[in-house]
Amino acid sequence: MNKIRNGSTVVLLVAVSTIMAIFIACGGETIREVEVVKIVEKEVPVEVIKEVPVDKVVKEVVTEYITETVTETVIEIEEVEVIKEVPKPVQVEIEKLVIVTPTPGPKVEETWVPTGTFVGVSNETYTMSGYAPDCVYCATMVHLGVQESLFGTKRGDAGELVLDPWAVSSWETASDFSYTDFKARENVPFHRGFGDMDANDIVWYFNSINPLTNPDSRNDTGGQMGGTLLETSVVDDSTARFHWDAFAGHTLFKTFTDLEEGMGIFSKKAYDERGEDWIKDNMIGTGPFQLVEWIEAERVEMDAVTNHWRKTPYVNRVEILFVPENATRRAMLETTQAYAGNLPIKDWQSMFDMGFGLAPESIYTVTQIAMSGNYWEYSHIKTGDTLERVRDISKPHVGDPYEGGGTTFDGNTPSMQQSLKVRQALSRTIDRETINDVILGGLGEEHHLGYVWNNDPIWQENADAWSLPYDPDGGKALLTEAGYPDGFDIEWYVGTGDYETQQAVAADWLSKLDVNVTFDRQDYSSWRPTIVARTNSDIFGGCCWGPLLWPFEWTSNTSSFPGGYGIGMELPQSKASFNIKNGSQDQAELKAAAVDMLQYLNDWALFPGVVQQPNAAMYNPDMISWQEMRPYLWMRLGGMRSFEYIQLK
Template sequence: MERKRRTIKNGILFVLIGLMLMIAQACSTKPSTSNESASKQEGPKQGGTLTVVRLSDATKLDPHFITDIPSANIVYQKVYEGLVEPDKDFKIQPLLAKEWKVIDGTTWEFKLREGIKFHDGAPFNADAVKKTFDRLLDPKTASPQREKFSMIKEVKVVDENTVQLILEYPYAPLLSILASNEGSIISPKALAENPDSLSQHPVGTGPFVFESWKTGQEISLKKNENYWGKKPNIDRVVFKVVPEDATRLAMIETGEAQINDQVPVTEIDRIEASDKMALYRTEGLAVEYVGFNVKKKPFDDVRVRKAISHAIEREAIIKGVYNNVGTLANEAMSPKVFGYSDKIKPYDYDLNEAKKLLKEAGYEKGLKVTLLTSDRKERINMAEVIQSQLKGIGVDVKIQVMEYGAYIGMIEKGEHDMAIGGWGNATGDGDYNQYNLFHSASQGPPGNHFYYSNPDVDKMIEAARRESDEKKRLKLYEEVMQKEIDDAVYVPIRNYEHIAAYSKNVSGFWLNAASYLMIDDVVIK
């Protein structure tokens, strides 16, 4: 069995609230291609340090405050675990909860595994689950993740190993959100003694224990010798910050590092030509886009947003910038996410229509805007292409490149005009996409960096998260995404394909569709 520690019967979980519940107890399926797993090995070798080189440092390590996947990647399924987890096909499997049932449409009961301890020795039990979610849901905590769990009215301890989540309303994708990083269960001892320290020193139940964080340099985790499940093969993992793309690849080739999970597409040929490195590719759940801050001039005028939407030649970006890695997006939801619709049509490339709209908006003589991007090579290249394209309609684009942490800080404060962004759906469900990106309650850190607010859109998103009928949910998402396109909130660019370079002396890792690096079974030869 590929996922770590238990034997679970094959099956599929899907919930139609109030109608049916089928509990899946399935081993993750075997990879269909060699890319699904780095490589096979002849019996696992023990020990060694896995070094992962990355473009940027984490921003914070508290799952209640992490708002970006690169930071979550450090702790997800490594330091922290949730009640449930997704397998390679994003089907939900037991983790800290061994089983669960829906008592009625709004009451979910979880039976917990026994004998598990947090890294600081605190016992894992129903009270620990309650303390984690009570902290998350407390308005005083001011967690940007609170809205994702706003349907939870109460966390009820039934007995030491049984906990109930009482919901305000039926919520179909509850298990998918519990399986995400936001659903991580935190040590109650750490929460009681020094919750602020969790941003720098995470304490969970996972197979790795936090060791140290040298800001701007590296974060290290060590094997949890007291882990309740199958222990990792490796002794340590170090996430090392190396901003230069070429240097990261050179470190893989020389053996200084084993994995580079943030690889520019421009380096694919170099990787494939190397006898020391190999390339890992897998489809993702994320979508990349150009987003407008609709509260700032000139983007508070829908005609300006539509004009720029008409003037960006998206196909040229996919081919010229991304070398056809990933596919052309038609909406802010990947085809791999539940809720996707192929009926949504973005604005076509039409410079005459773009000029006409700018004239109507009073910008016949042109305008100046700033385009913000993080320092990823492809995004800088994309910004330059867009800068060139928008000259054709008289829009003068100033490109602002920021280190990833500073970029996140800026968009979370709404200080940008327009920005190249991406949404890495962490659950595979449309609610995670729509509620976080477009609902009025999610403006700022939770994900709505467009600062978009539309009461009709809010109502449709809320209706979709409460709807138990699959076909009705799909129809609601189709309707709401068309409305977001009509309002020209963003320009969809690319459905992600995640790529990584790795040393040929390492095996057993994989990237899941949300771009999390999974290292439980890693072997270093």
């Protein structure tokens, strides 16, 4: 059985260098010395959106701030640099790079039979579909090991990120970077007897989720291809050609690995033979686990694939249970009803004292505030067509640079200046130090600006200019100047997960600014259409991931991100930054574009941060051995992944 059913409805952080030569050719038995550009390595942590649906909408108004005493502890964070370990900040100049691509040897026969059941608990749940264009959480299938992307990622001997070819065995990029030909890996069978994967599956899949080739796609990762991939075509049964809109050193790591979200290959044969309705309820992949059942807001069950081409799991079954309550997840871990799961950071030290450990890989997450509704682009980044956007200036944090019927961006319209003061007031009335001390037990850090982390050299060079001191009196004065001496009401989407930090911010706003926050607690799947359609105008947590030299998040606040996730803002500066960063190899130019973008966000108070903290799954080493995990930039299922490496004790 392979069914998808809707229910009731330590830290390793890396940056990948933009080395074009390493992506030009791979496969076959070659050793080459090639010229490459100079690179600057930046270590950038990552925030992840938790997409957590439930079966009802709950709205809650904050009226008080509840504190608690938490023992302060210190967690040592292991930091990893790319290419080689050197003190930070790091600048590495590479003149020549030796590329070794040996022919893979014969597959080693697995000598074990998967046994036993691993049980994990998570406060995250997702809506699933086996039909790629209709699947808004399909990246989770790559994290689970049900599907496989073109590439995986792994760590090299020095801890650096390395491309690990999965669905493809080799690839070659045209000298003008207009296309890349990928060779489909041979003898990789789809689950349930749908034959071996080939180039036809790869091409069908990517064209089905790419909004440029299928405008009806609402796939969670399809929109990421905006500004990067035009279309894919079949050269022959073993070769898929990807036609690039833009190609740079980050392209393969950014979009086509399991590092970020992951795009797992679907079976064209299953679609052709069984049809859309059948595959919606039956997830087919090539991974080391086959989906048995997915019941939304309840559980996921998977069985091991014996003699898998890449890695046969040690455990025979994996069960992930949806448990929204922190105390219940902790109790299940303590009583060995579950072997791994995610817990609030304030619980970590007491769990460490009981002998629990953190999963082999972990990331930073942040709490930040996207001041959504500020759709300031006038024309489409690609076509030049006028964008149809509603700029709801009845909401105090929203401005309209075209107020009065203009067609040229004007930052001095009444709503632009009033909303700027409102956003500045809200940004400065956040007691970040107290939130870290009380809610995070002192284990996190204050965070001041979205899209950049505290340990990034770009932040460190500009921290004095971009930091936001706690100034509620100044915030109140700004609100009065903006015409809101008695405050106002505002809605904040937080989803169904933990939101204690947001409650603390809201309590501050209420007591210091008379700003009343209503929390929108509806499930993500029902709220997501508002950000895909670019109609959302309520503040929310936003998203950010990846090194600053990659053009990651800029795409989600420009019109270049069709059919996918959006930050609720479309900004002219994002368009300019994206155009530079998506095609440039020049490190100074890339850095300048990142700095300009962050300065813009700071000047217009569009994306204030709150706190930054390490995040990882916790596991019981008395019950399981978990020695290896693939690195990641997205927090899914409470940080649990790479289940094929888990061994029961």
